[in-house]
Amino acid sequence: MVTVFTGKVEVGQNTRTTLAQSVADELRVPLSSIRMVMGDTALTPFDMGTFGSRSTPYMSPQLRRVASAARDLLLEQASAEWKTPADKLLANDGKITNPASGATLTYGQLAQRKTLAREIPDADPVTPPDQWTIAGKPVPKVDARAFVTGQHQYTPDLRPANLLHGKVLRPASFGATLVSADLAAAKAMPGVVVVRDENFVAVAAPTERSAEKAIAVIHADSITTPQTSSNQLYSYLKKNLETDGEHQQPHEKGSVVNGLTAATHRLEQTYNVAYIAHAPLEPRAALAEWKDEKLTVWTGTQRPFGVQEELSAALHIPKDRVRVIVPDTGSAYGGKHTGDAALEAARLARAANRPVKIVWTREEEFAWAYFRPAGVIEIKSGISSDGKLSAWEFHNYNSGASGIQTPYDVANQRIQFHPVNSPLRQGSYRGLAATANHFARESHMDELAHAAQIDPLEFRLRNLSDARLRAVFESAAKTFGWPRRKIQTSQGFGMGGGVEKNGYVATCAEIAVDQNSGDVRVVRIVTAFECGAIVNPDGLRNQVIGANIMGLGGALFEAIEFENGRILNPRFAQYRLPRFRDIPEIEAVLIDRKDIPPAGAGETPIVGLAPAIGNAIFDATGIRLRNLPLVPRGLKSLKTSA
Amino acid sequence: MANTPSGRDARGFEDQMAGPIHAQINGKSRAFASEPETSLLFALREGLGLTGTKYGCGEGQCGACTILLNGVPRRSCQLSVSDAAGKSIVTIEGFEHNGQLHPVQQAFLDQGAFQCAYCTSGMIVSSVALLQKNPNPSTTEIVQALQGNICRCGTHPRIVAAVEQAARAMHRSTPQGTGPKGSGQ
Structure with a gap:
């Protein structure tokens, strides 16, 4: 062994x-x-x-x-x-x-x-x-049998003897300051431990139900501050640039002004991307236990050593007295970098002198975790009469710098990320900002191709010398059958792709629009992916297809709605995720390059999908959608409201 | 760990007087340790240690907590202990017999129909329920039956393939079927 x-x-x-x-x-x-x-x-x-x-x-x-x-x-x-x-x-x-x-x-x-x-x-x-x-x-997946028999223990499944269940009193809104909390009624409940430490109020009780009851009887007053809403999000992002902190320097090459002057077609467009939630099916959870002044926490996190630091700093104990253990976890997608639940459980366990488990409710998970950053992206571009890019100016406000550089050949570029004081807590997410940046760039490339009346694949290849990226575009197109001829008016085809973290991806999508309802259905997806030498083709296929399915949500309908420091749709009934009926026929074309060391593959396959679908919708309807999600309520409402 | 009384002391006086609620769980008669109003999901997981059934949303929207109640797939987060009184319950732990996986479990394994696998228990229970009612489901019928189960990792095509494989396997098996004990219709 x-x-x-x-x-x-x-x-x-x-x-x-x-x-x-x-x-x-x-x-x-x-x-x-x-x-x-x-x-x-x-x-x-x-x-x-x-x-x-x-x-x-x-x-x-x-x-x-x-x-x-x-x-x-x-x-x-x-x-x-x-x-x-x-x-x-x-x-x-x-x-x-x-x-x-x-x-x-x-x-x-x-x-x-x-x-x-x-x-x-x-x-x-x-x-x-x-x-x-x-x-x-x-x-096959190691230990797979434990997952189909229900034997694998995720963090919420751990049940040591004498366990108490924790519950936290959540603030009235983001950034609220607690003024007073009447804890008497909760403390009087049998078996209930109550902790108050400045803004932190929480209880531990023998059952989840008694913990819920104890939280419910706490009367709290807090001071809240008025905050922006998702209705004003994009103008807010443009107006609230981070002025302190280091500014990201623009990437500059040649002269965009000269490139635009020389262009025969010029295009200027803005793209918006909403906040979305990771929504891992296993919510944030932690079990904390103190023994001889030493703390052990089991929690689903992507950063066990980071959470160890967090606990050590917050609880004022040396790091060597904190042990963090991560059971194989019910997904994360970049959402489980922090130790919120771990710290909550640790504080309660210390006060109760018993092990305490906290499992966030779905509503807490939506409201009190963090989001994939929203963003505004502005692009100014020009092409010359031979269909070559002559100028490329790209500004990303808030969503991030991942995948911001264009892989296309263009002599004159100015590319810049502008950090913003985000109105919501935001953080990592599968693919980070590469999804937003690829959506904007690849939608814009499609717009340019149409303006120049060049086939979108041909237009990309004409401006692309990166052989690995050319190869994925060509293989996706080949498997998809690009260029496809429409056999119905409601049908559309589109593509998108790029390179990020040494993974090369191209996605082709076929969509259909229901003429009566305006619903957009994704019919077929082909994604070609190359990340060097493939370590496990079966696992890779699962990741590539999974990334595309997860990406469907952010592309079509996922968006966090918020107002005045509160999330308005913190439930699966209100926040739509991709479900079985949304799943198209999906094909992953994996290119195995034994001559190139393997790169990671969990993230990049997600970035080509949204622009491919947006471009396919344009192909079907002539309607150009520049916001993610593309069709949260179908095309009809969009037409009537436009 | 500190030496303190167990969770049972939080139970109400009347409940203790009335005696515990019983149900047939995975083929065995068992007494719930929880109050009648307790969510069935919590009672199964924390009270009886059947943690294969998962919490995903608490609003019946994700299917991670699906169990069979008298053979019918139900969201255990939407039920209370009293709803289960005297009834038969099958959880994910009830499908394996003498080391032999249920054909649906085997098919999920063969197809690699999971990534993080947190949804897997609910998917398997919903699939077993479908195949008991409809041994030859079409792809559309499988999609329909699993519409209420969320897989955030995006393993849907493999899950559908697993249900199709299980249907074929169960078809080939003996007429008395391979359904789990106690899942009776």
């Missing part, structure tokens, strides 16, 4: 499996002999966190180097034992063999009663992708 320790966490992206594949591959042992210990601050080495599509490109080679060094150590042991040079021996299937003598020792025999340790050499060659035997293959 081989135990591997890594600070990475499993949140459904299947990294437990792909990392295990890499170790098994490098160490030359069967996959089933690998046990991954992940995301435990007491057991695993420090890790920044599981985000930014970094596990495969950074952690995987690190673990390979460790495994390779371990294999060398074992070879040396056998070499000493048999007095045979190590380069005459073979490591395979958990054994060292001497082909000349036929002698065999298992890794277990070689390591028995010994501590073999070594610093990893600086340049330890690891197995190149074209020689992988376990990596590069479709293998």
